[in-house]
Amino acid sequence: MAGIDFRGVNHLALVCKDMARTVEFYSGVLGMPLTKTIEIPGGGQHFFFDCGNGDSLAFFWFPNAPEAVPGVSAPAHRPDQGDIVSAHGSMNHVAFGVSPEHIERCVGALRDAGVDCTDVWNHDDSEWGVAREFTDDVYVRSVYFTDPDGISLELAAWTRALGVGDVRHEPRSLAD
Known part of the structure; x- marks a missing residue:
């Protein structure tokens, strides 16, 4: 609009x-x-x-x-633990922006507070969408965890500016 x-x-x-x-x-x-x-x-x-x-x-x-219905109102699992599909109209997760320089420190702080979280994920454009190591192809680094109600949360750190080349896929629908 x-x-x-x-x-x-x-x-x-x-x-x-x-x-x-x-x-x-x-x-x-x-x-x-x-x-x-x-x-x-x-x-x-x-x-x-x-x-x-x-x-x-x-x-x-x-x-x-x-009551919440995992797998319907929200994902049933963290990305490293299983299926992350949730229902149409649901909220899948909330990603909070953090500094790339502090992403590793965030993992330590979460674990020190007793929060079960993933290691840092290096998201890239490879076949699986994640790399073991941080490279120039990584566009965001993430840590995933849940709140006490099972709400999926992410701390996400952009590692580079996104540009025209990052929009390469046509949107799909069930009719495709």
Whole structure:
């Protein structure tokens, strides 16, 4: 739509099972400042965390929300542990940008906090999309983990600017 002056993501709103546990994980473990809290009529809550660059990650807590269905409402596994398919309209994962110089340190910090995470993945354009070693072909380095509700999270560090040559594939549909 022409005429919209996009300024990034204001916030992404997810649903958690336990707001106190969510605050402890996102503020206590990941270090995201809690910036806004809202009580919702009917007993719910809506809390916002600063995830950098003026962007926010928000969570709803509803006392009567249905349970998550792994493999439907979210991936059933981390990328290194199995199938990452999730249903149409679902949120597959949230990737937070981090500095390429600090990606290795992020793994250590997560593990020191007791968070089970992957090693650093070097994403490239090879057949499998990931390289064992960091090379000039790597465009992003990632670490994957989940929050206490099983929400798939990623710390992602761009290693080079993307350009016209990075858009090479035609979009597909089930009709193809």
